[in-house]
Amino acid sequence: MPTSRTKRSAAAALAALTLVVTAACSSSGGGKTTSAPRAKVLAVKIDNVAAARPPTGLEKADIVYVEQVEAGLSRLLAAYSSALPAVIGPVRSARETDLELLRQFDDPTLAYSGAQSALRPSIEAAPLDALPPSKAPDAYFRSGDRDAPHNLYVRPGKIPGASTGVNAAEDIGLRFAAPPPGGAPVDERTVSYPSALFTFTWATDRDEWLVSMDKAPARTASGDRIGAATVVLQNVDVQPSRFRDRGGNTSPFSATVGSGSAEVLRDGMSYDVAWERSTAESPTGFTTRDGEPMTFATGQVWIVLVPN
Template sequence: MPTSGTKRSAAAVLAALTLVITAACGSSGGGGSSPATASAPRADVLAVKIDNVAAARPPTGLEKADIVYVEQVEAGLSRILAAYSSDVPSVIGPVRSARETDLELLRQFDEPMLAYSGAQSALRPSIEAAPVDALPPSKAPHAYFRGGDRAAPHNLYLRPGDIPHAATGVNAAEDLGLRFAAPPRGGTPVSGRTVSYPSARFTFTWSADGDQWLVSMDGTPARTASGDRLGAATVVLQDVDVQDSRFRDRGGNSSPFSATVGSGSAAVLRDGRSYDVMWERNTAESATGFTTEDGEPMTFATGQVWIVLVPR
């Protein structure tokens, strides 16, 4: 009588043969994977925290980001969290320190890499515990460099190719479930919208010629490092609760925390129109969904998406 070990060995051989036969039957003449077993490509997100005070402008590589998040930081100023996947430029910056808001935003992605210049000591345990691949200069000194065009701390730049981190061709916004398609019915024609923080201001002006919302910061047209205007195909003005966190900067200013788990209202700007929508994110692990007044998923114009976290 065969022993149990013999039975397991025979079963293993039979299973292996079954896999081989199945693979052979499912393969095409070109040697590709069967449509039933092929997995869809996923975004591999590189998130970079970018400085956004006047001394740090213009930014380098921001125009290549799939999603540009704008958030309020200490003293009412703003900073940017840029998410790259479909296209990754050779240089990105200037890079600055991370905030608690970044960690909650990035939970939407599948273990993204976070490039940042550092963080206050009280926040470091939260960064280490977060599901992100943290990449400060101390972990990859060869991938960062100081530029000579401006004074520190506004001159730290990242070379993604030295990490290395390559483009995937998959848009980070689509990976979150956002749909790029024709606009829904309705909407209100608008020529522009402005969002103000205590010490920062953003204006988005519709350009029919360029099919984009031109960005201005603090009353000045925002430009790329090459001199072109910064513009977005879609702008989301997302109303969020902003509260003081337990973290403070060296000047004693409280670090604001923008809560992006929950629900609320938002305005989506696309194609020269504004749409009133609702946003919802039930858990930190889930992605933010945007729905129209009819309860249908909001669609976005093809191109870069800016999501501005607006204190309500």
């Protein structure tokens, strides 16, 4: 019987072959392609404090972005396109960091609970379809098993525009293929914010990095462990923004346009890479020490914005 690693190798080989065929029909220079259909991305801002866990539908996201918010806490921005769960949440408010991240995608829809009044003009001017509950009341509901504000959920099936089935990660140029040479074996990595902790532990039997949050195993709403095929620890500048929450705390802004270093975790290995994003409209490129595009393991990608 083939092992999970054998299956992963076969999947990676198939992904690599698909990538070569796709590249032959693509525009030169890498990044976004011109001939293939673009992903119709639904991005959902997900609450991530202890009272909001476990999340619903997070395991179906193509990409999960982890970002620091007020008081050193964290929230998640999940990008969906290849598959949509019936319910996603709990949904919380948008931040300035989300707007810059989402400019990599083509006219994405952003589901969020609301935003500070000072940020609303920026959301309205952003190249995305902003969809708070006031614009799609039938798509949102409050759950009775949690206290507000940690009980707002969205039903993607009630949001106009069907998923294309295109992976959101591939849509912004991330390559799923066999691993490059030069990695170093690693079992675990931890990232800390002032008031949040994330640990990624390699599980050989699952070919995934199991996620823990604040020293507790992260689980889905059905009780399964949350795991990622690839984890990117992207070092970014985190600066105070001009926005504040209701408590007067300054909202941090994570700058994802520019360049810097990152660590990519896949297949039980660690790779030191460089990242670059020249403009807000450009996708983020990750390259190895040899200057080659970094490849990712087939499955969900977590991108953690780590403060420099």
